[in-house]
Amino acid sequence: MFRITINHPITLVHREIIWQPPLLNWFKFNIDGASSGNPDNASCGGVFRDHNADFVYAFAEPLGFASSYFAELCGAMTAIEIVYDKN
Template sequence: MRKHEKVLSLRAKVERRIAWEPPTSGWMKMNTDGASRGNPGLATAGGVLRDENGRWVHGFALNIGICSAPLAELWGVYYGLCMAWEGRVTRLVVEVDSKGLASPSYSSTEKRIELPTVGRITRSHYL
């Protein structure tokens, strides 16, 4: 093959429109995300809390240190829930983009590692 020739993929490209969906009237919505550079690696998490009209209520960004990508996701959810609790939010929809956190197929090995960590975080802050 010559340098100027392109390799064509036989896979069809599927485009989907993705948009934020507001919560039901009287509710708030929290979107969080976490990521690590490497797994484990330097990690960050962030999130936003919006009202039913999409107005920004509160947000956060965290430098976590070194951890796995799933744990960074959990830190984002945890910190977001703390933010909502302190803001006295009583009706909250939590939205994450991590299939691992939202899916029952989250591997049992990851659960054994991550969930006790969440318990330690919670106990150290609230008990």
Template sequence: MIIANTSLSGNNSRKVSSNSIRDFTILKNFNVSTHHSTNTVIKEVLWQPPLINWLKCNIDGAAKGNPGLPSCGGIFRNHVTDMIYCFAEPLGTASAFQAELCGAMRAIEVAHNRNWKNIWLETDSVLVVLAFKNLNSNVTWNLRNRWNNVKQLLTQMNCIMPHIFREGNQVADILANVGISLSSLASWYNVPNFVKDSFVKNKLGIPSFRICNS
């Protein structure tokens, strides 16, 4: 299958992408091999559980406007993909990056408070990944004290933070968007109904697909 005319704009481009992903999924289910153009590829995005004795926390941030009404959310799962804890939190006024960063910091604070020592953080924000790779990165003054405290907490735990495409981060994305409508931090120990479909998709190992430039 060849995806043609990747320079299409607007609704036409989205229709091509949507149709291509649907066709690719059908062909994959029938074990039919596909051949893509050199300009675009379809990547399979699969959420992976952590190793035994580790917890994985997918995090995300949302902002209506930049800056605007921001929030963050995250979900902790164990090696058998069961949910341990999830949260959604409104943040006041912040940029999209600050919202993403607050999600990561909240996750680390939660892990520290519960004595969870082995944490795999996963985000679709490249900027947040870069910030954690260089802990001496400058953050805005309003987050600086919290950032310094989080850096200290990280010395007491094992933590990794790779990047994942947003198609594999859907549960955290939903939680972050729910946070916009809240008045304060909310948390759950059972899977909320509003994320159940995406949660089950991850649990069953059902992939999502992303069209990328080669």
């Protein structure tokens, strides 16, 4: 009679994610890169932590007009360059 289509919402799956610190005398870095479009205004950043999960170093870098793929790669490359520069 009314011809109404019901669109059921997508069921979200919740997962608990636990960050684990690195091994003794090691460092861990977490990075991310993003673009507000693909391509569009993009940036990347990351944070370094030691085996006690204490903050060691962080970076954030604007990339200008770029894809999200490029932003992710720049985050990884920047982190590797920082590790190399700081031995």
